[in-house]
Amino acid sequence: MRTEALELIWRTVVAIPRGQIATYGGVARRAGLPGRARMVGHALKVAPATLELPWHRVLGAGGRIAFAQGSRQFAEQRRRLRAEGVEIVRGRVVRSVEPDLDELLWKPK
DNA sequence: TGTATGACCCTGA
């Protein structure tokens, strides 16, 4: 049986609007699971492809891509973000406004 | 049953 936490996280990720981004910790909080950023990463990893989650909109603290630079996934995430107008420089999202630390849901550009 | 390992985060030095 799938844990309830997984469902909560998936639902939260699906709600991230196109062109906007969130952090692992932020998703955890919005899902009602404060402190469990780690589980968010796990939830994305095991998510069925059929859900078509906008996983690329989830970044590490500070807007950093969690994958290793040079890795296949890093490139894929960067590609998808750029396609939505989110610029990445040195593995990090370029933001023109300070992140809202309470929401952790940013609006780059 | 125990240990190790993550698509993590935060604080402090």
Added chain:
DNA sequence: CTCAGGGCCATAC
């Protein structure tokens, strides 16, 4: 900027 240390917890072995 880096590094260490503590928190978190599902999975894998």
